[in-house]
Amino acid sequence: MSKNEEGSVMIKITDMEKFYRTEEVETIALNKLSIHVKTGEFVAIMGPSGCGKSTLLNILGMLDDPDEGSYIFNGIEVAHFTERKRADLRKHNIGFVFQSFNLIDELTVFENVELPLIYTGVPSSERVKRVEEVLDKMQIMHRRNHYPQQLSGGQQQRVAIARAVVNKPKLILADEPTGNLDSTNGNDVMELLTDLNEQGTTIVMVTHSEHDARYSHRIIRLLDGQAVVENIMI
């Protein structure tokens, strides 16, 4: 990798290991994994169940610690950051989209989307502006006062994406974002992610769907915690 190339790398993982231990068994989730993601890239991670996709995504999202190895995010080594530092870095830089949406049932659409802004300390008037802006962009402004359970799956995922992007994160981590959606709604969500990527947001997406993976620039295929193949999408 040239010096020029390294400057545009957002995520660099080297020799990463992650084990899950119970009293009797140790399972290797990531086995000396080394990958990188460039700024502005759209990367899909694929592989069979149990290959370590979700573990990788959790570590990338700083929701979990690796046991060994290095994780450099935007030039900063974060592998052994404290919970507080990770939370701080996470809330300013990373947005999450989940298969099961993970909206908070007690909050309205507006309040769900507003939540990340509250945690980053954005003033109230600014919050209203930004939430409305993003709801408008996701075409769910008319549902702003509804609760998640009053929405269709597709609409819920739009809200989840709106929530993921409202803080203008540099990176979006999507964990099977279309997994709970029919194909029409799934395509809509993929279009949305593509749009966001085209506007400059880096996206790392875990998926089982070859169809969805085709929206990405590159596919990293994992097996037993190791990257076995990388496909460049043309």
Added chain:
Amino acid sequence: MLKSYITIAFRSLRRNLSYAFLNIFGLTLGIAACLVIFLVVRNELNYDNYAKAGRIYRVTLNAIDFNSNVSMAIAPKLRNDFPELNVTQVMYNAEVMVKVNNNRFRDKDFSFVDEHFPEIFDLGWIAGDPKTALSEPNSIVLNQTLAHKYFGDKNPMGQFINVENQINAKVTGIIKDQPGNRSVPIQMLASLETIKDQIKDNYTNFWNIGGGFFTFFELPANSAIKNIQARIPVFLKKNWSIEKDVRLPLQPIRDIHFDQKYINNVVTPVSKNTYYALFGVALLIIITACINFINLATAQAIKRSKEVGVRKVLGALRSQLVKQFMGETTVMVLLALVLGVALAALFLTKAHSWMNLTVDASQLQQPVVIFWITGLTVAVILLAGLYPSFVLSAFQPVASLKGGNAQAPRRFSLRKGLVVSQFAISQILIVGTLVVASQMDYFENQDLGFNKDAVISIYVPNQAKTEVLREQLLSNPGVKQVSFSTGAPSYANNAAGFSAPAYGVTKDDVTNLIFADENYIDMFGLKMLAGEKLRKIPATDTSQNFVVNETLIHKMGITDPHKAVGAHFILGGRNANIIGVVQDFQEESKHKLRRPVILMYHAEYFFRASIKLQPTNMNRAIESIGKSWSALFPDNLYQYEFLDEHIASFYEQEQKVYTAFQLFSGIAILIGCLGLYGLIAFAAAQRTKEVGIRKVLGASVWSAVGLFSKEFIALIGVAFFIAAPVAYYAMNSWLQNYAYHISIGPLIFVLAVLASGVIAAVTIIHQALRAALVNPVKSLRSE
């Protein structure tokens, strides 16, 4: 941020209504019970607590007993020998008959007092001059309520009222209604000058101690009571040549309500320990409510774990989540507080008729009480909220988002500890309630030594009419038997000194002297052990023949009642002859050891008629007795009292304790049940999959129910080992307050553990059955 916390708190309550209801209901009960207990205890501990009270003392007599009544002879001598003291005398009457124009009333708390009384006691004068209002004979001062009751809107000053058909007194002052927590309750004050001639004997004889005579004094500021007390022996020797065995303890007025060694108090003293114990019960209740809250909140953790995960992913710090959950706790506690204060206020307004409690609900607005409520609220928020907040906020986002339950901390050992505490608290309170109930039954019904059923007691104002009244009563078909006396067995209040030098009793011992007619022993079923019963004798017969009880002959060293017949002793300086011996009976309350009792026929002192009624149509009999009584004594007001009610009145304080125990134990147990219900819900949710698998493999519904129950049976057992010794120690100490008491047998503990088992079973059965009845396919899918 705060708005978001409050919003989510309310929405979360709305979404989990049953959980919120259990929590808020439990806390409401806990807070209400705590507040009521706090106000009651505060009211009781503040008896006679006013600025000057620290310098007011009561002169008491300690010869054989500690007597709160002293002779009227003491006050004038005190004034003479201790000019620095401001001394006052009081003659208290529990109840008097008052006539105003043609209206008759019976009202409580009437005292004759001297003119110094208003100088010592601040009475809140509304009208009249405190310096002169009570100096002239036939002057009377009324409190506001009575003044209004007797005279309505008319100005009462200068009006006349008649007391007991004997005194026509002029109203010379109006005072405020006095607080309920005073050792000498006051509604009416009449000048002592009014009756000075009638009680002049009491002024001359040190040993003439009339009922209701109290002497108080005010100590000058900066004087030490011990200096006064040190001069008392000289004072006794100088004025009455008394050198030994007699003391005049100077009792601080603030001690009166708590010092149980004194007899003849107006208000039965209660040990401070009783109030501290009640306060302990309040603490147990609020702890139970908090445990309940913790159990229910952590049981909810499974449901909240996804939310915690999402919030953490979105950047929430743990401290922010702790704040959020504390905010939710605060909202619930505040809701419970509002309801709890309302419930406490409602209870206090009704408590007077339920429990004879005189605590004003307006006390809830006093700054001290508000301060206390605030403290209680903060304590409850911290106790109930901190632990669940830390547990909930500790969830790892990855785990919570993955599915929640499996990763939610089980924390079962702590929960087990909490449940054991709740069971233990319930069992202690159940044992307490059962012990108090048994002792109450023992007080009023067991081992009395006389028959109290269907007996009423009425006053006989004029002894010359005794025989006429007897004839009229006996001709009444509703009357079975009649006996005239100074009072039925439990009315004994005539003390006399007796000695028996021939039998080694050289010092005067106190005996209860009952003047009774020839029917007394039969009607009350007193058991004759030897000799003969009382006989009717003419007034001219001055023979000194007595029936005595076993205790008296034991004092004389005689064990065989037959040998006592014919023995002599000295009563009031005269030789007395024993003609019969009766088995001991409960002549006073069971607080005190039984005393020697002497029964004598003396018609002049037959102040009361005891009437045994036919068991049917008692009300009609009472009414017709009233008619003949009123015809005989037209100037008096007919009043009757059932003997068993009179006996129960000895145990008014215990009855209050009993009622409090029942009520507060009930509340603690109910709150505990709510907590248990929450816990079983938690267990059921955690074990849904296990139950499903067991059922697929062939387990029956009842074996699945058993899965939940056996754990709680073990917890009840553990709780019992903690509760039993604590309850035994506490209740045994309480029983030591009484000369005669039950012993705590194993049955009470068996009942307590069974009761807590049944209560737990009823509480968990619904949830356990629900979990066990779920279709296994459904429960497995839910995993």
